[in-house]
Amino acid sequence: MAKEKLYPFHVMILTYMTQTGVVVLSLPRMLAENFGYNGWAALLGFTGVAALNIFIISLVYRFGKGKSIFQILEMSLPKFLLYPLYAFLACLWATTGCIVAKNYVSIFEMVSLSTTHVMLVKLLVDILVYFLVIKGIYNISKALTTFYWVTSWMYLILLFYVRDFEWARLTPFFFTGETHFVQGGMSVFTSFIGYELCILLFPYVEKSKKFMRAVQYGNLMTAFTYTLICFICFGFYSFDQLKLMVYPMLDLLSYVNLPFIERVDNLLFAFFLFTTVATIAMYVWASQEMVKRMVPKVKDNLITFIIIIAVFFVAWIPDTIPEIGEWLQYLGYTETGVAFGLPLMLIAILLVNKRARQ
Template sequence: MREKINPYHIFMLMYMVQSGVGLFSLPRITAEYFGTNGWLAVLVVSFIVCLNIALFYIVYRMGKGRSVFDIMESSVSKFVLFPLYAFVIFVISLTGCLLGKQYILMFQMISFQTTPPYILKLFFEILLYFLLIKGIYNIVKASTVFFYLTSWMPFLMLYHLGEFEWQRLTPFLFQGETSMIQGIIQIMGSLLGYEVSLYLIPYVERNSPFFRAVVLGSLYTSLVYLVVCIVSFGFFGFTMLLHLNFPLFDLFAFIELPFVERFENLLFIFFIFKVLITTIISFWIVQLYLGRIFTKAHPKLLIFMIVLATYIVSNFADTLTKLSRWLHYLFAMHISLNFLIPIVLIILLNIQKRQEVT
């Protein structure tokens, strides 16, 4: 009998896969796109994410534990599905690899200015490969270990409470130049990763509180994001936030310890665990889709193809500005897929149910 994933581990996986380097620029993004008290947008986006997860839950209940692929392929020809599979592979693989490249470029800028980013990215890809070939159960277990290694980091925000001033938040709501649709895409892009719950359905017990753990994990991530944004608004103020590329890193830079110099560099290193899990889960989903196209290919060969192809593509994004522009469009496509796929699955399940009745 195949091992099932415990909801306890799912909760921690949701936090690890959703939180990443996007958190470093999130306070500026909320200020830039939503104006004063833009941190409230995190609550709005968190609600949208919960609605999306609710669609996944409907698929879970209606499909009775069947996988996404079993549902689609029992009603639609594979010949018709392959273009959709190819598009999903393109979007998810590029999103995952560019999020990894974003971390590498930031890491190089902070600690290894003279090291070419493709060298750092190569070591990152090697770690990815050896974790990916271990399978989803070991990936989930690794994410649990990484969760405990990084779970203390949100509590560092307590250090800044002495300099926090409520008047810096201002009494005004969403005032200033705003672009809310673009902002929602950016914030939801920072919370991507929850879609893995749709693909974990065959790996959990049928009547376990699986989706409760998914929702709680996502809400916990949103809470961490909200706290970081509120502290940033109250610590820096709205005007200063607009001029900071990575406000969270600046918050870390204010933390001084007598026995550690440049403590912010050490904290940034811990984020590699979060980025690893985010990218690994993206590649695992891509592996599932590739496995439906290349049914006779060995899983390790598919993983190697994914890692190699995305490594080559990621080298074309050689600056943070170019990478951010690419990610913005990928986020929009990724979010659209997160809503489109469950809606299509619900329609197919309704058709299948009617056919069973007749």
């Protein structure tokens, strides 16, 4: 029986669901703080940077003729160099997924479950992630596609804010006021991180140009979602209000009132669990792929279990939401370096090998 392959549509949704998450709750404030008036427009530039990075990854796919990154690395580098790299990436990706989960459950506890210990909710999320990851990447992609259809209707909520949207709040000024383009730009760009995991999907897709196009389309979907939400926030709130709000999107959700449901914002925030689980599952799966390469005889289910348990204890370290934010910031910086550095290293290896053969 032929091995199942990921369809481009599934890859597109996989990319989108991995990128998006609870970061959108604070993204309008980050843009206002770091890019000033009409900071939402900066997202167009970050979309281009992410698209450039995806193009670099596509060169790895093209030059390597669809080979996995493990084949490319292991044909050129000895194990004593590869295993530290694999261990570093496994720890980075597992920790990133872990802290993303801790961030979501901490906000959820603050909003709805103030009497419940945050790590108990985190444990429940981890159990859900475990049973998703052990099913393999094909079933993960199908589950994430289902999650997408479950949450896609939420964009219709933006129609509630059209009546109170004022163009005058946008002002004719762009990127003026107190700005922090470099450090702030790096922080905002981490909201796009997640697409780089497509570099591990090479063996699981059909050898076609449609694969990398699907990743680009997924990135564009994320960019469109971020831009639309932030544009609405900049026109719904004043600039000073945006800078003072910790989670402008959460306050935006509380604006929705329905006669038959009380506290609609709590219900709507619960739907962010789907995108959060998608992000966590992909990072844990990526970590599992790295560990599996170092210990190929160990069963996948056991590797996933050990990773989940290990990062669960790591999640105890950051105790407050500001501490979790700092962890996410530094992990995002590191992940950005990997997103650009790893494909460039792979391209260099492929070019050196090609020249050596010639």
